[in-house]
Amino acid sequence: MATGTSDFLPRLIRHKPARKYTLEEYLRKEGSSVHKHEYINGEIIKMPNARYNHNLIAMNVAVEMTNVIEEAEKNYQVLGSDQKIYLPNLDESVYADTLAICEKPLFWDDDDLLLINPILVVEVLSKSTQRYDRTSKFDKYKTLESFKEYVMIRQNECYAEVWFRERPGLWHETIVTNIEGKLPLQSLGIEVSMKRIYKNVNFVV
Incomplete structure (x- = not known):
């Protein structure tokens, strides 16, 4: 069976970079969250x-x-x-x-x-x-x-x-x-x- 590019897509998706947030987005999310998070390098990290x-x-x-x-x-x-x-x-x-x-x-x-x-x-x-x-x-x-x-x-x-x-x-x-x-x-x-x-x-x- 021929191997196409689509066979590699699941692997690529698993290594998708974490989403980056702005400070304003972080503050909005943190304001409604039941858990505390730090805002590090654009990522929201659960404590x-x-x-x-x-x-x-x-x-x-x-x-x-x-x-x-x-x-x-x-x-x-x-x-x-x-x-x-x-x-x-x-x-x-x-x-x-x-x-x-x-x-x-x-x-x-x-x-x-x-x-x-x-x-x-x-x-x-x-x-x-x-x-x-x-x-x-x-x-x-x-x-x-x-x-x-x-x-x-x-x-x-x-x-x-x-x-x-x-x-x-x-x-x-x-x-x-x-x-x-x-x-x-x-x-x-x-x-x-x-x-x-x-x-x-x-x-x-």
């Missing part, structure tokens, strides 16, 4: 479901940061995981687990959706996202002029890693593994308790 420890740690961090900031009477605001962060240099939008801004938020759009001035970002690491959080996502945040500090927290052991930008291109690393220790957040001029970050968390190996 993985977060487990209990992940959600609890993210909430603990946000609460502890807010309490310490208020006690110190500092002018910072803390936001949770529903806030979109827009990266103008990349035309991409991502979510963080927790973030802080200095004084007042700045937005790319007129609907207060796309924040562009986080000073500090916190990511709770999981098996499915830790490689992305440590590499590509960190590099994305670095494109923001306001971004000065990156915190990565493991959810199944007492471990927090902080990267602070001392000057452009120079980042200083601090690792805290003592549950009785304090996590230094130099961009905010505060320290937060590791014990409070891991409050009610049961480590699972």
Whole structure:
């Protein structure tokens, strides 16, 4: 039997490139979606479901940061995981687990959706996202002029890693593994308790 071009069409269809969306299309879809998605390189990428420890740690961090900031009477605001962060240099939008801004938020759009001035970002690491959080996502945040500090927290052991930008291109690393220790957040001029970050968390190996 002769082999025609049509015999190869199913194979070609399986390798069809992903559709590219505009930022406006992404925002419309995200506004009506029950799941959260990031907007990366024109594609809409569904975020993985977060487990209990992940959600609890993210909430603990946000609460502890807010309490310490208020006690110190500092002018910072803390936001949770529903806030979109827009990266103008990349035309991409991502979510963080927790973030802080200095004084007042700045937005790319007129609907207060796309924040562009986080000073500090916190990511709770999981098996499915830790490689992305440590590499590509960190590099994305670095494109923001306001971004000065990156915190990565493991959810199944007492471990927090902080990267602070001392000057452009120079980042200083601090690792805290003592549950009785304090996590230094130099961009905010505060320290937060590791014990409070891991409050009610049961480590699972």
